[in-house]
Amino acid sequence: MNYQSFEHPLSPHYVKDGIANPVHPQPGGIGYRHWLGLIENSVDGNNERRPARVIQQFRLTHEDSRMWAFGYDMDNMKARCWYDATMPILAIExxxxxxxxxxxxxxxxxxxxxxxxxxxxxxxxxxxxxxxxxxxxxxxxxxxxxxxxxxxxxxxxxxxxxxxxxxxxxxxxxxxxxxxxxxxxxxxxxxxxxxxxxxxxxxxxxxxxxxxxxxxxxxxxxxxxxxxxxxxxx
Incomplete structure (x- = not known):
């Protein structure tokens, strides 16, 4: 099944060649270095990372909360490690x-x-x-x-x-x-x-x-x- 162009509302994405792809955990785990892309949009040249749609929608409420990010670090079809972490969502006026x-x-x-x-x-x-x-x-x-x-x-x-x-x-x-x-x-x-x-x-x-x-x-x-x-x- 081809999931290309489908954006799951619970997944953050990176955009390459105009196509959105889901972000997967990488070795080293999940932490504040991933704030850009998990909580905030991030654009660096032609590279774009954007939060899951549910995060984007929630931030419109301008309320503090916490986000739970989790997933497998995958090597092709092999799961190398499970990572999960929580971090605050800080509302700003x-x-x-x-x-x-x-x-x-x-x-x-x-x-x-x-x-x-x-x-x-x-x-x-x-x-x-x-x-x-x-x-x-x-x-x-x-x-x-x-x-x-x-x-x-x-x-x-x-x-x-x-x-x-x-x-x-x-x-x-x-x-x-x-x-x-x-x-x-x-x-x-x-x-x-x-x-x-x-x-x-x-x-x-x-x-x-x-x-x-x-x-x-x-x-x-x-x-x-x-x-x-x-x-x-x-």
Whole structure:
């Protein structure tokens, strides 16, 4: 049976070549990094992800609630894993949705960028320059899980700031600090900086230093729309 072009009302979809396809869970589970596409529409160039129709319809009520997302991670016809998670649906007043969505996008994108920085330096710390095929995605999953609770808390604070006409900068600065702390903590956990039998201490130190440079560089601040910090005079 051909289900092409049929959109199940309980499934989120991605649009490719003008055709909507259902989204399935992927390795690593479901979390706030999927907010864009599960709760909010997401358009990146020619790629579009949109929530299930029931979510789109419910959000018209402008009421807070929770969403339960679940499904199998499939490899062709083989089920690899079952995933499920809940996350809040935060109502935002009509006319303020665009601002809220724009800042939420920045927060998720900043977390994704941080996770990439962390992965790169963890590979260097543990394996050096050698190309390794092993799966270290669980290390990034640790980072995502460690920051999820704070993401939803800051999303609520962001909503309040937008509603009251306050600056969002305090929320975004707090979020950036959260990402940095989590990245350092996860790096230290898996690079085993205190166990010199398990890793080259010099390599670990150099990788951590590079991680610090990335976390404190301009990319994250620019992505979040935060002013660059002035370096103190020597």
């Amino acid at each position: 009509e006319g303020l949705e665009a601002d809220f969505k724009a800042y939420i996008e920045k927060m998720v994108q900043a977390a994704s960028l941080t996770a990439g920085m962390l992965r790169k330096q963890l590979k260097l710390a543990i394996f050096g320059e050698v190309e390794v095929r092993g799966d270290i995605s669980f290390m990034q999953s640790h980072f995502w899980n460690a920051t999820e609770g704070e993401f939803f808390e800051q999303a609520r604070r962001l909503r309040t700031a937008i509603k009251q006409g306050d600056s969002e900068q305090v929320v975004l600065e707090h979020w950036l600090s959260t990402l940095k702390r989590a990245a350092y903590a996860v790096f230290d956990t898996y690079s085993q900086t205190g166990d010199f039998d398990a890793a080259d201490p010099r390599r670990v130190a150099l990788a951590r230093n590079e991680l610090a440079k990335s976390l404190n560089g301009k990319k994250l601040r620019d992505l979040l729309g935060l002013p660059r910090q002035e370096r103190s005079a020597a």
